[in-house]
Amino acid sequence: MDIRVQEAPFHLGAETDGFARKQSGMGAVVTFTGIVRDLGESRLDVMEIEHYPGMTQKALEDIAEEASNRWATGDILIIHRYGRLRPDEMIMMVATSARHRSDAFQAAEFLMDFLKSRAPFWKKEITDDGAEWVAARDADEDALTRW
Amino acid sequence: MMDVLYFAWVRERIGLPKERIEAPGATVMDLVKQLRAREERYEAAFADLSALRVAVDQELSDFDAPLAGAREVAFFPPMTGG
Structure with missing residues (x-):
């Protein structure tokens, strides 16, 4: 398990390649990448991501641990950034490996669902209209019940 | 003695990221x-639990939750991660 909380950008290609090459006997690697997008009515300038330094690493480790207990995963990588990000920058990525793709896909989806509402990150959008905290969506909380 | 931390809009509304509380109570x-009884900014932050x-x-x-030993x-x- 490799869990990183960092301000610096990461290189998706290099991380994915490095992760895949480390695996042994795994037939599947799945990755997901979250990107800052501008979907609001006003133009997004910066996405500020705050986190709870003392808690974040442990919370992500717990989520990854839970995923590896539920599915036959080989390995899990989570990278999540904080700080000031611009539109189209990569916020985070997860990678999972498994002998068969179903475990890798499901573990990745589980990680994403729990990361959204159980890892202590908060997003604030700075647009040309001002600054606003992104509200959690009921759908994100509801998504946890399917697991 | 306990550290109390605030994040995101709670931190902004109260106006500080962290403070020490002498006697936090049992829960x-x-x-x-x-905290609510202190000042209006606390009252506002904790209005809707x-x-x-x-x-x-x-x-x-x-x-x-109990606070004994915390x-x-x-x-x-x-939270809004991902």
């Missing part, structure tokens, strides 16, 4: 009541 709710989450010693918890309590809005 998270006791601590909330004590359904809009808040709490962590005790860096683990997600509940407002009726060293750190954090209040924040629902």
Whole structure:
């Protein structure tokens, strides 16, 4: 398990390649990448991501641990950034490996669902209209019940 | 003696990221009541508890959780990671 909380950008290609090459006997690697997008009515300038330094690493480790207990995963990588990000920058990525793709896909989806509402990150959008905290969506909380 | 931490709009509304509380009380709710009684900015931040989450010693918890032995309590809005 490799869990990183960092301000610096990461290189998706290099991380994915490095992760895949480390695996042994795994037939599947799945990755997901979250990107800052501008979907609001006003133009997004910066996405500020705050986190709870003392808690974040442990919370992500717990989520990854839970995923590896539920599915036959080989390995899990989570990278999540904080700080000031611009539109189209990569916020985070997860990678999972498994002998068969179903475990890798499901573990990745589980990680994403729990990361959204159980890892202590908060997003604030700075647009040309001002600054606003992104509200959690009921759908994100509801998504946890399917697991 | 306990550290109380605030994040996101809770931090902005109260106006500080962290403070020390001498006698927080027996439960998270006791601590909330004590904070609410302080000043209007606290009252505003803690007006709607359904809009808040709490962590005790860096683990997600509940407002009726006991504080015996706890060293750190954090209040924040629902998380928006990913």
